[in-house]
Each structure stands twice: as structure tokens, then as C-alpha cells.
Amino acid sequence: MTEVLIAFLVSFIVRLFSTLASGGAGIMIPVLLFMGLAPDQAIATNRLSNLSNVFSLLKFHQYGFVKWKLGLFLAGFTAVGAAVGSFLVITLDTDILEKGIGVILLASVPMIFFGGKNLGLVEKEVQITKLRNFAGGLIMTALGIFGGFFSSTGVWFSYVYLYYYGLTFLQTTATRKISGFAIVLVSLAIFIPHGLVVWPIGLAMFAGGGLGAYIAAHYSKRIGNIWIRRVFAAVVLASAVRILFF
Secondary structure (H helix, E strand, O other): OHHHHHHHHHHHHHHHHHHHHOOOHHHHHHHHHHOOOOHHHHHHHHHHHHHHHHHHHHHHHHHOOOOHHHHHHHHHHHHHHHHHHHHHHHHOOOHHHHHHHHHHHHHHHHHHHOOOOOOOOOOOOOOOOHHHHHHHHHHHHHHHHHHHHOOOOHHHHHHHHHHHOOOOHHHHHHHHHHHHHHHHHHHHHHHHHHOOOOHHHHHHHHHHHHHHHHHHHHOHHHHHHHHHHHHHHHHHHHHHHHHHHO
């Protein structure tokens, strides 16, 4: 019961900020490892808890932040990549590749500040062509592989929506959840038959995360794009440092 309660409380707190800025897995997976779960169990159990994002997605939809057509289109490509990445969780050691992710995350921090003062604050008008969508789909497939393999890659998906499609941070946060669900559903279809999900802890995380996600989404309008941009930059930097040095 103690572990279940800890999982609920930590998931609730983490989801309060990760709903808007990503990076929650960077905290939750070390916590699960500390609780005695194997690395593949920690990834799978955390993936189950990510289903709680449905509560924030519904709230974001109510606010009109979700770009459903774009999100569903890219989610299909993400699902293909996630299937490959999830199989890699079962067969490969993630330690070496995870260090590479840390380097890329650290190098990506300046992109937030040198992408223009209005990056993510004002929606840019982007001409959507078939070629652009095809290239976007390929990018999301590649990211889906990493998303299925690791769990700290949500910021990469954000860059696609911010830079490639010109969305605001709030729109990005909301629409990115659709691709997130694609990763979760595909990977769980692989993890559950292999018995990797620790259900009592995962369900407690789902409950706590769902409450935190709803509260964060509810106040997202008041928080606004400027503060989400600042928190996003902090999360990217913190995630890179944790992966590289801890």
C-alpha cells in the first residue's frame, strides 16, 4: 500500500507540470526503479499511467487548442514507429542510446531561445502541402521509434509542432497528446502480453496522473504560452542533465 500511495502522489505532482511541458517520465521512471521495478517494467508501467492524459486532452479540446486533423494524421506515423521502438525495449539495453538522447536534448535547448521571440507564442501561418505532410510523417515515424523505446522524448515531438507546423505552445501541448496516445496504445499492446506492467502501481499512477493532468489543463489558459515556454525550456535542460550525469 505504501508503494501504491507513493506512486499516486508522485504521479499527481509530476503530471501537474508535465501535462504542459512534458518531461514527466524523466522523474517517474527513476522513482519506479527506486521502488524495485526492472527497467522494462518501469517503462511499461509508466506507459500505462500515460493513459491519464485523456483527461487533459478532453479539457484542451473544450478550450479549442487541439488540432485534431493534424494530430490524428501524425499519430498514424507515430504508431508505426512506436511499434518498432517497443519491441526494442524487450530486446536491447537502453543505457548507451539514452546518453545520446541526453546530448541531443542539451543541444536543442538554444532552439527555444533562437527560434524567434514569437516562437510558440503566436500561431504561424504555414502552407501545408502533401510533400510537407509526408516529410512530417517521416519525422514522426522516427520519433515514434524513440518514443516507443525510451520515455523522455516528448520534447522532440513538441519541436515538430512548434517549428514545422507553427503551432503555439498551448496548441502543441494539446495536439501532441494524440501522438502520445498512439505510442501508449501500441506499446501497451506489446508490453502487456509480456507481463511487464505492474498493475497496482500503474493504476495508482493513472489515478494520480489523471487528477494532475486535469488540473493543469484546466488552468492552462491562465498560465499562457509565455510561462509554458519558460517551463518547457527548463524541463528540456533538466532532462538532458539528468540523462547525462545521473
